[in-house]
Amino acid sequence: MIIVKKLIKRFGLKNILRGLDFSVASGEFVALLGPNGAGKTTFLRILATLSRPSMGYVKVAGHQLPGEAAQVRARLGVVSHMPLLYPDLTAEENLRFYAQMYGIANYQSRISEVLEMVGLENRRKDLVRTFSRGMQQRLAIGRAVIHDPEVMLFDEPYTGLDQDASEMLDEVLRSVAAEGRTVVMTSHDLARAEDLATRFDILSRGVIAASATQKELQNTNLLAFYKQALAD
Amino acid sequence: MQSKPIALKILDVVSIIVLAISTYLALFFAPTELVMGQVQRVFYFHIGTAWVGMLGFIIAAVSGVAYLITKDMRWDRFEVAAVEVSTVFFFLTIVLGSIWARPAWNTWWTWDPRLTTAAVTELIYIAYFMLRQGIDDPEKRARFGAVYTLLGGVSAPITFMVIRLFRTIHPVIVGAANANQEKMSMNGDMKIAFFFALFAFTVIFVDLIWHRIRLGSLEDKVEQLKLKVSM
Amino acid sequence: MTNKMQNEEGRMQNTDSIHPSSFITHPSLLKATFAIVQKDLAAEFRSFELVSAMLVFSLLVIIIFNFALELDVKVRQSVTAGVLWTTFAFAGTLGLNRSMATEKDRGCMDGLLLAPVDRSAIYFGKAISNLAFMLIVEAIVLPVYSVLYNVNLFRLDLIGIILLGSIGYVAVGTLLSAMSVQTRTREVLLPILLFPVAIPVLLAAVKASNGLLTGAEFAEVLIPLNILIVYDVVFIAVAFMVFDFVVEE
Numbered sequence: 265m266i267i268v269k270k271l272i273k274r275f276g277l278k279n280i281l282r283g284l285d286f287s288v289a290s291g292e293f294v295a296l297l298g299p300n301g302a303g304k305t306t307f308l309r310i311l312a313t314l315s316r317p318s319m320g321y322v323k324v325a326g327h328q329l330p331g332e333a334a335q336v337r338a339r340l341g342v343v344s345h346m347p348l349l350y351p352d353l354t355a356e357e358n359l360r361f362y363a364q365m366y367g368i369a370n371y372q373s374r375i376s377e378v379l380e381m382v383g384l385e386n387r388r389k390d391l392v393r394t395f396s397r398g399m400q401q402r403l404a405i406g407r408a409v410i411h412d413p414e415v416m417l418f419d420e421p422y423t424g425l426d427q428d429a430s431e432m433l434d435e436v437l438r439s440v441a442a443e444g445r446t447v448v449m450t451s452h453d454l455a456r457a458e459d460l461a462t463r464f465d466i467l468s469r470g471v472i473a474a475s476a477t478q479k480e481l482q483n484t485n486l487l488a489f490y491k492q493a494l495a496d
Numbered sequence: 497m498q499s500k501p502i503a504l505k506i507l508d509v510v511s512i513i514v515l516a517i518s519t520y521l522a523l524f525f526a527p528t529e530l531v532m533g534q535v536q537r538v539f540y541f542h543i544g545t546a547w548v549g550m551l552g553f554i555i556a557a558v559s560g561v562a563y564l565i566t567k568d569m570r571w572d573r574f575e576v577a578a579v580e581v582s583t584v585f586f587f588l589t590i591v592l593g594s595i596w597a598r599p600a601w602n603t604w605w606t607w608d609p610r611l612t613t614a615a616v617t618e619l620i621y622i623a624y625f626m627l628r629q630g631i632d633d634p635e636k637r638a639r640f641g642a643v644y645t646l647l648g649g650v651s652a653p654i655t656f657m658v659i660r661l662f663r664t665i666h667p668v669i670v671g672a673a674n675a676n677q678e679k680m681s682m683n684g685d686m687k688i689a690f691f692f693a694l695f696a697f698t699v700i701f702v703d704l705i706w707h708r709i710r711l712g713s714l715e716d717k718v719e720q721l722k723l724k725v726s727m
Numbered sequence: 728m729t730n731k732m733q734n735e736e737g738r739m740q741n742t743d744s745i746h747p748s749s750f751i752t753h754p755s756l757l758k759a760t761f762a763i764v765q766k767d768l769a770a771e772f773r774s775f776e777l778v779s780a781m782l783v784f785s786l787l788v789i790i791i792f793n794f795a796l797e798l799d800v801k802v803r804q805s806v807t808a809g810v811l812w813t814t815f816a817f818a819g820t821l822g823l824n825r826s827m828a829t830e831k832d833r834g835c836m837d838g839l840l841l842a843p844v845d846r847s848a849i850y851f852g853k854a855i856s857n858l859a860f861m862l863i864v865e866a867i868v869l870p871v872y873s874v875l876y877n878v879n880l881f882r883l884d885l886i887g888i889i890l891l892g893s894i895g896y897v898a899v900g901t902l903l904s905a906m907s908v909q910t911r912t913r914e915v916l917l918p919i920l921l922f923p924v925a926i927p928v929l930l931a932a933v934k935a936s937n938g939l940l941t942g943a944e945f946a947e948v949l950i951p952l953n954i955l956i957v958y959d960v961v962f963i964a965v966a967f968m969v970f971d972f973v974v975e976e
Contacts, residue, residue, distance in 0.1 A: 346834030630910030
């Protein structure tokens, strides 16, 4: 579903990604872990078509980037630490706007469906500015799945959430966003990543330093694996 | 550290020589203009600086477009060089123009279309530098800079047109600013001084641009070395 | 109306049979532009944050001009156009800044860029919204000014000039606000970037408005009018072509 070969991203003279190889099979849930400045967000922004690769081969959902960005965008949902919602619009209006931007024909029923999935059908007429951080983040998930994308990207979705809200988000992420989709998530929260993902890739100094599936990790825990990978 | 190319060294010397010759031609060789007297001699340098200022302005807009198409950072360095050099020369043009204007029209400043457009262009340049100052990512800085020089390049000629049209409708300011210049008949020696000034400033312009581009690539090199050290 | 209803029904019946992941299409430029305008207007009509700020600012500027220029009957005739356009230009930057900041602050710009629509839809959508805000403010300032100074500014020809001038101003302003919002200095930078480039449109607009208000011959108004049209066309075209470069990374 996602194939990346020898990806290089430069900001000016600084190399953020240095020949990164990465691939995700259909249906996999990959957690992208790594220290600050390793290039996780940059990498995710490239996958999301928001940033252009300096060099290398990137293919998402069967389309190559940056050339076929429009096709990729139609098959891609993104949840970031920012909600990407308009505070002066209601939950419903926000979803309607994005539904129109994705060219969804019969959006009224889809909006109701999505609101129900993220558990906000009672608040559909309320302004987003009145929502708690956790509710906003759930609506953000609804926004990201409105067009039923094949690939989901989560960029630090737990930032700024307390324990309860995180747990609730876990539920929604698992059932709404990840179910039947290919997912790449960046996170600092190893425990949650361990819970959700089927594979763990450690991004360090612009390349994937180590990778392990959930099965391979059964004996060791993720934290030990993470520390080991960064120490190498 | 690469040393200065020989061609550039030669060009430096040539620049100084042509500037000296042009100064001599303007101050001593050309005859004194009958109507305006000695102050008219400032005209040779005024036109020379204005010419290369405009040349720089056009080069900047063109390299901006070239950068947007090719995304080659060398065009960005070219653009910055052209803008920086052009800023200085337009400033000189305005100052020299004022020196001329004081005795000729009895005022330091007139809202003449050329003068005003030069001033507006200076403001566009200042805005350009402030824009670049506010961006950290060199690639984005180059992109935004290129877009802005393009906008400036399209807008400045229209500004000139507008002010000119205003004046034809409203001839209120100081006498006929253009008529003075256009009517001024040049005899042979004056023409020599005039065209040599144009030539001299073009040489100086090329020399300065070259230096600025070289400085730009050296800056990049320093950045690169710094990165290597910090790794 | 009935036609539209039938259309809706037609779509309802269709969607059930379509495969879930194929129910999205790439919306046309027009539809995406319209969606953005609708969203901006809906948000604005709820909070009136932007328009009210522009409006209050405009009235304050006029009051200050009143005392600074001592707008008695004689002076007024010749400076009305200048006062109006200065006010519109200042209020305009306020609106342009705010409008783009709402996109940037919560990452909504990324949301727009993630949608499978042409980037020009974002430009046109934002530009039309900004134009609408500016026209609303102008539509309130004009009668207020008319009442305050007992001049009739409600003339079709003047409104036409104001529309043309605002279009040109917003066309460049929207592009530049998308740039300035991404810099460190943000709000401060927009007027500095915008004014030197917008000088032709502002001067031509003042000139044309002044010609109309002082009852000049039509030929005198025609020249600035032509410049306004040329400026509008040229800058909409340029902004349309370079907007991609301003939002991409």
